[in-house]
Amino acid sequence: MPAxxxxxxxxxxxxGGVGKTTIARGLGxxxxxxxxxxxIAELTPTCPEGGIAEIELDENLxxxxxxxxxxxxxxxxxxxxxxxxxxxxxxxxxxxxxxxPGLRELLGMGKIWELAQLERRxxxxxxxxxxxxxxxxTGHGVAALRTPRVFADTARVGPIAAHAAAxxxxxxxxxxxxxxxxxxxxxxxxxxxxxxxxxxxDDGLQLDAVVLNQHRAARFSxxxxxxxxxxxxxxxxxxxxxxxxxxxxxARSARARxxxxxxxxxxxxxxxxxxxxxxxxxxxxxxxxxPAVAHALVKGL
Amino acid sequence: MNVPxxxxxxxxxxxxxxGGVGKTTTSAVIGxxxxxxxxxxxxxxxxxxxxxxxxxxLNELSNEPRRVDVARWRTGLTPGTGDPPGTAAxxxxxxxxxxxxxxxxxQTFDDLIDAAAPTVERAAAIKANGIYRQLSSAVAGSxxxxxxxxxxxxxxxxxxxxxxxDTPPARNALDFLEAPQRLTGFLDGRALQALARPTGLGxxxxxxxxxxxxxxxxxxxxxxLVSDITTFLGLLGPMAETFGxxxxxxxxxxxxxxxxxxxxxxxxxxxxxEAVWFAESLExxxxxxxxxxxxRFHHDLVGPTPLGxxxxxxxxxxGGDTDLAVRVAETMAAYHxxxxxxxxELDRLRTRLGEVPLLAVPQFDAEITDVSGLARIHAYxxxxxxxxxxxxxxxxx
Ligand SMILES: Nc1ncnc2c1ncn2[C@@H]1O[C@H](COP(=O)(O)OP(=O)(O)OP(=O)(O)O)[C@@H](O)[C@H]1O
Ligand SMILES: Nc1ncnc2c1ncn2[C@@H]1O[C@H](COP(=O)(O)OP(=O)(O)OP(=O)(O)O)[C@@H](O)[C@H]1O
Ligand SMILES: [Mg+2]
Ligand SMILES: [Mg+2]
Numbered sequence: 001m002p003a004x005x006x007x008x009x010x011x012x013x014x015x016g017g018v019g020k021t022t023i024a025r026g027l028g029x030x031x032x033x034x035x036x037x038x039x040i041a042e043l044t045p046t047c048p049e050g051g052i053a054e055i056e057l058d059e060n061l062x063x064x065x066x067x068x069x070x071x072x073x074x075x076x077x078x079x080x081x082x083x084x085x086x087x088x089x090x091x092x093x094x095x096x097x098x099x100x101p102g103l104r105e106l107l108g109m110g111k112i113w114e115l116a117q118l119e120r121r122x123x124x125x126x127x128x129x130x131x132x133x134x135x136x137x138t139g140h141g142v143a144a145l146r147t148p149r150v151f152a153d154t155a156r157v158g159p160i161a162a163h164a165a166a167x168x169x170x171x172x173x174x175x176x177x178x179x180x181x182x183x184x185x186x187x188x189x190x191x192x193x194x195x196x197x198x199x200x201x202d203d204g205l206q207l208d209a210v211v212l213n214q215h216r217a218a219r220f221s222x223x224x225x226x227x228x229x230x231x232x233x234x235x236x237x238x239x240x241x242x243x244x245x246x247x248x249x250x251a252r253s254a255r256a257r258x259x260x261x262x263x264x265x266x267x268x269x270x271x272x273x274x275x276x277x278x279x280x281x282x283x284x285x286x287x288x289x290x291p292a293v294a295h296a297l298v299k300g301l
Numbered sequence: 302m303n304v305p306x307x308x309x310x311x312x313x314x315x316x317x318x319x320g321g322v323g324k325t326t327t328s329a330v331i332g333x334x335x336x337x338x339x340x341x342x343x344x345x346x347x348x349x350x351x352x353x354x355x356x357x358x359l360n361e362l363s364n365e366p367r368r369v370d371v372a373r374w375r376t377g378l379t380p381g382t383g384d385p386p387g388t389a390a391x392x393x394x395x396x397x398x399x400x401x402x403x404x405x406x407x408q409t410f411d412d413l414i415d416a417a418a419p420t421v422e423r424a425a426a427i428k429a430n431g432i433y434r435q436l437s438s439a440v441a442g443s444x445x446x447x448x449x450x451x452x453x454x455x456x457x458x459x460x461x462x463x464x465x466x467d468t469p470p471a472r473n474a475l476d477f478l479e480a481p482q483r484l485t486g487f488l489d490g491r492a493l494q495a496l497a498r499p500t501g502l503g504x505x506x507x508x509x510x511x512x513x514x515x516x517x518x519x520x521x522x523x524x525x526l527v528s529d530i531t532t533f534l535g536l537l538g539p540m541a542e543t544f545g546x547x548x549x550x551x552x553x554x555x556x557x558x559x560x561x562x563x564x565x566x567x568x569x570x571x572x573x574x575e576a577v578w579f580a581e582s583l584e585x586x587x588x589x590x591x592x593x594x595x596x597r598f599h600h601d602l603v604g605p606t607p608l609g610x611x612x613x614x615x616x617x618x619x620g621g622d623t624d625l626a627v628r629v630a631e632t633m634a635a636y637h638x639x640x641x642x643x644x645x646e647l648d649r650l651r652t653r654l655g656e657v658p659l660l661a662v663p664q665f666d667a668e669i670t671d672v673s674g675l676a677r678i679h680a681y682x683x684x685x686x687x688x689x690x691x692x693x694x695x696x697x698x
Contacts, residue, residue, distance in 0.1 A: 015320060015321060015470065016319060016320010016321050016470040017319060017320040017321030017322060017567075018320075018321065102435065137320055137470055139470075186668055187350045187351065187352060187668060187670070188321075188348075188350045189321070191351075219628055219632060220625075220628070224625055227619060227620075227622065227625065228619070228625075228629065231618045231619050231620075234618070235618070240694065241603055242603065243603045243611055243614070243633075244611070244614045244615055244618050245603075246602040246603035246633065247603075247611060247615055247629050247630060247632070247633035248615075248618070248629060249602070250602070250629075250632055250633045250636040250637075251628075251629040251632045251633070253636070253666050254632045254635075254636070256666035256667065257666050257667075260666065260667045260668060
């Protein structure tokens with residue numbers, strides 16, 4: 001089993017808003033810092049803006065937003081020959097294809113797969129050592145992971161079935177593809193992570209790492225909390241703008257929040273053991289966040 | 302401005318927002334608060350946290366609203382024992398009723414088919430079809446589609462004065478409008494029907510021969526799938542149009558001045574852009590945008606304090622424990638940084654959105670899993686400007 005960053009494809013999923021994009025960027029940056037040629041691919045369930053260009057973010061670090069429609073057009077041009085380019089420009093065909101259950105997900109995954117090939121199919125496409133997929137939230141993310149298999153089974157003939165089967169095989173290859181779940185220590189995200197692990201297991205896949213994001217380590221013991229509470233009580237009635245009281249109550253809050261997280265963090269540790277990586281809540285500006293996350297990840301991986 | 306003012310004269314309140322911002326929690330609070338003001342309210346929730354569902358007395362998915370038992374609202378509450386203002390008594394309904402349902406997308410979909418199919422046999426055939434099974438249980442779209450469907454259905458009756466719609470987790474706040482459209486586009490099946498009848502208008506209009514399209518489709522998807530889809534649409538037959546009609550009726554309902562769209566947002570980076578984009582998108586669709594609730598807000602409690610001074614003062618307050626004082630001061634500095642960020646974001650939001658009402662709800666220390674938690678949020682959403690200011694002042698203590 002290779003180390004996480006030595007996979008060719010890392011699929012990052014998790015409940016909405018838990019930090020998938022942030023962790024995907026952190027992983028991508030870390031991979032690039034270690035000398036890999038990395039692309040972060042945002043796999044969007046909807047397509048606000050079209051386009052499928054590979055953008056250079058930094059040395060060795062690229063970004064692509066995978067729009068299923070653009071992915072389809074590209075696929076048609078490469079595979080479909082003359083008919084393909086007619087289809088690529090047909091609005092009717094696009095509507096049809098986009099509405100066909102699962103086809104959007106399949107096309108997105110097809111593009112991801114293409115990015116991860118050493119022999120790229122697109123003209124002047126250079127190979128990447130690592131593709132980090134910023135996948136949609138759990139439900140959609142699992143759908144995307146599963147679609148190739150489902151398609152390969154449903155559409156038994158034709159090139160897409162063969163293509164879907166190839167993608168499905170790649171996804172199921174543990175040395176090639178890794179799946180990372182991001183979560184925060186709250187009831188719903190943790191529950192989703194646990195059930196994600198079960199769902200993947202049913203498909204013969206596993207979670208290679210679970211990132212506990214926005215983790216708040218306990219900074220105050222129970223005794224210290226009492227000490228702080230007593231000091232706060234001694235200042236009562238609190239006059240407005242009392243900075244000491246403000247600091248004391250902020251400390252009590254921080255402890256309460258860390259305590260509230262503990263039960264959930266324990267459940268994750270029990271299930272995932274050393275596959276669990278903690279990334280603290282970093283109150284950085286957006287630019288500083290990715291390096292800080294990369295730094296936190298390097299310690300945890 | 303507060304929620305009752307925002308919702309005056311409205312029959313539908315849609316709580317939209319990106320994943321995990323607090324849509325389900327806020328919907329429950331709004332339902333509770335409006336029922337307490339004497340309305341018959343129904344909250345359509347989607348996948349609530351188990352403890353919150355239990356607190357509302359909802360233990361399983363159901364497709365029919367259930368009356369929320371008022372006695373349950375008091376569990377976890379100890380009235381008169383130093384609860385913060387705006388808790389127990391404030392959320393007990395006077396003459397109002399609170400109803401809630403946890404949406405079951407698959408069942409709602411099946412019900413739709415049962416209602417629209419001409420015969421029981423036809424309904425059974427559709428429900429057994431592979432494409433239907435995929436559609437009705439696919440994550441992408443089925444929750445959104447059935448949620449607005451249910452909303453429409455409940456709006457047709459006079460059972461409720463107000464319907465509060467929680468929206469499914471999504472990457473962006475408009476997904477729940479777009480996903481049903483995609484699904485209806487498919488069910489409505491015009492594109493596919495045009496293909497099935499190669500001389501159909503659609504094909505000719507686009508100036509593309511049907512033969513290459515059909516063979517292209519085969520090439521792309523494999524034959525079996527195409528025939529599955531054709532069978533499915535054949536089964537649906539004229540029912541497909543029913544879905545189209547319904548979709549248009551839902552659009553009209555959402556557009557009506559009796560509907561209010563609330564955006565639930567966090568104060569974290571990116572929420573401004575999202576809110577502005579949401580406002581513009583609603584406007585483009587002529588949908589009524591009524592306000593933003595900025596959830597999990599960090600209030601600046603005391604303003605900036607030089608760290609050195611604070612450490613000294615804290616050391617004194619903590620009986621000379623310097624080590625503890627330093628850590629308390631650091632915690633305060635971290636909190637303060639968040640508060641400054643949130644404040645700046647709120648200001649930017651105010652500037653960008655202009656007249657749109659904005660309400661902030663603080664970040665609480667624990668998850669909101671019971672009625673007393675909901676009551677705490679209630680105080681911020683339903684109180685007057687002055688009451689809110691008083692509450693924020695007590696956050697320090
Ligand atoms: N460890 C962290 N420390 C501080 N802020 C963080 C951290 N992780 C994420 N955030 C912030 O939390 C917010 C949500 O994170 P992010 O966008 O990565 O989540 P996501 O899971 O990709 O969301 P979505 O489901 O909407 O795509 C962002 O504002 C991000 O800056
Ligand atoms: N003001 C708050 N303070 C502290 N915790 C909160 C607050 N508001 C919501 N939460 C907590 O945040 C979590 C997410 O809230 P909620 O489930 O309402 O979000 P949502 O937008 O419905 O999420 P999803 O997109 O997954 O449906 C819950 O654990 C809830 O208890
Ligand atoms: Mg994201
Ligand atoms: Mg929710």
